Amino acid sequence: MKLTNFKVLLILLSLTPLMTFAQSSGQRKSDLVVVLIKKYINEKRPDRIYALGSKAYQTSISKDKLAEFFEKNIYFLGKVKESSFLRTEQKQRKYKLEFETENLELSLSLDQNNKLDRLSFSDFVPVVTKKTVLVPSSNPLKSKLDKEIDTLARNYIQNSNAVGLSIGVFKDGQTYTYGYGTAQKNKDMLPDANTIFEIGSISKTFTAQLLAYYVNAGKISLTDPITKYLPDSVAANPELQKIKIVNLSNHTSGLARLPENLLSKNPDAANPYKYYTKELLFSYLKSCKLASVPGEVYSYSNMGTGLLGVILERISGKTYAELLKEIITDPLKMNSTFQHLTPESAKRFTKVYNKETKEVKAWDFDALVGAGGLRSTVNDMLIYAENNIESKHTELAKAFALTHQVTFSKEPMVGLGWHIMKPTADTYYWHNGGTGGSRSFIIININKKTAVVVLSNSEAETDSTGVGIIDKL
The missing domain is CATH 3.40.710.10 (DD-peptidase/beta-lactamase superfamily)
Structure with a gap:
């Protein structure tokens, strides 16, 4: 049961004129705007964020609608603790916002007057890599079932975003259980069938x-x-x-x-x-x-x-x-x-x-x-x-x-x-x-x-x- 789903959540601000600044200068200006956005989110001042917008921005969304968006979708995540630049993509600058509960990706672009003309929030998806060392497992790898489960379990647990895994199978009146990884990072605590x-x-x-x-x-x-x-x-x-x-x-x-x-x-x-x-x-x-x-x-x-x-x-x-x-x-x-x-x-x-x-x-x-x-x-x-x-x-x-x-x-x-x-x-x-x-x-x-x-x-x-x-x- 996930609390929110930001995968398709966007503020309807899509007017993006050609940027006229060099990337380094543009990024510095975007960085300053993100600092202000972070401050105004923590102060719960959507009116201040609205004031950062261009005329086109303010035509696209009303002050009340913007306030409603933040109230329903952002504030419950807690305060923004950190922000960091990720990349530039299709003339938009992407930032990671670290809230108390989860992280979001913020996308924005500025017009020639350094006013917001696009702002959106989406689910932050970290880059998933493969672990270079096989994580511990209790799988004995003796039966065909053991080996099939190991293949599927490894596809999961060897990813950098996985920590511990406990698997149970009921078949032919018998139960089979397997543990992978750890119940606590940086400790040798292989999950078993009684791990809660x-x-x-x-x-x-x-x-x-x-x-x-x-x-x-x-x-x-x-x-x-x-x-x-x-x-x-x-x-x-x-x-x-x-x-x-x-x-x-x-x-x-x-x-x-x-x-x-x-x-x-x-x-x-x-x-x-x-x-x-x-x-x-x-x-x-x-x-x-x-x-x-x-x-x-x-x-x-x-x-x-x-x-x-x-x-x-x-x-x-x-x-x-x-x-x-x-x-x-x-x-x-x-x-x-x-x-x-x-x-x-x-x-x-x-x-x-x-x-x-x-x-x-x-x-x-x-x-x-x-x-x-x-x-x-x-x-x-x-x-x-x-x-x-x-x-x-x-x-x-x-x-x-x-x-x-x-x-x-x-x-x-x-x-x-x-x-x-x-x-x-x-x-x-x-x-x-x-x-x-x-x-x-x-x-x-x-x-x-x-x-x-x-x-x-x-x-x-x-x-x-x-x-x-x-x-x-």
Whole structure:
């Protein structure tokens, strides 16, 4: 579950006249403008940035629109700590901005009066190189499967943006686990099947399992309006009265990906969910507007699944952590899957790293824990996958089966929590996850009774590794 996606995020400023200055002089002037932009971002003064623009710039975007852009897309990243020149490309100068939470690439150009005529922000993508030395691994390289997994794992872990990797495979009733790299940079700490990782948005499938369990118990219906379970002051919002419980689990609620007030009250930009309480969530929901008609359009929403977790807490009178333990992890003996670390389990918790392999904070969750707040191990996730395929626990088996039923048949196909692919006669149930310093992936083929789990302690995506492995099973 990534907090933001800047890959296609651009301010609509595209007028770029011919530059009339030598590159060295032009860069010095651009450097000075970037220093001012950095200062005004940290002071939250978009009006000052607007004043740096040319007439063409100010014609392209209003002062209010620019302020709205920074409020929604920039300020929650925290303050800009450093800026550095990267390159000149198509008459634009590119800079790296290092925020408290992540890095962005800033592109700008100046007119002949040294006024901004183009300004854009995008995801900063560091150059990925190959490590020259093979990283450590527990893979014995004895079987054909071992060697196939090693090839795919090496394609990932030998990249400069990868740190540690834990892989689990379920096939023919057997489990196989492999560790690569390290759980902590500059230390000999090979991850194993009991190393604890953040699993990010895979947590959403656990929230769906809790929902399915309560549906089967008659405590809630998928077609219930969500307002049935919300405080009266929140339920009074007519927009919310259109949303059904199922819409929260299959991302068709029309709710935004994240509430606009997620970070406005947050004292720690590097831990964006930690201080987001139910009170803040309800405050936002009282007056929120939907982006689409519920049930008609898929739009991934961390807020939706987080709200579902809150509703399950309100129904049960228990915390999410208590529900998880009582309904899923205790019966399945998943003893290393939880929201909160104990002093003992913290010893097995990996450090986490961003896309430049700089250590960052692991994320903590409050109200939105159901969207991405769980930690787990490859061993536990293989237990979870195996029980999705076939469980001896009758009530849990019924709940797993319900989560696999299609609830949204357009693209992408979704069950409850799970995304569903049918590329051939087989059906695959999958989910991925991401935080500020981790990536995770799980994919299950119930027909073939196979599953793959990939957990990483860096921001480099793991989906292609997991898909590659399950193709070999």
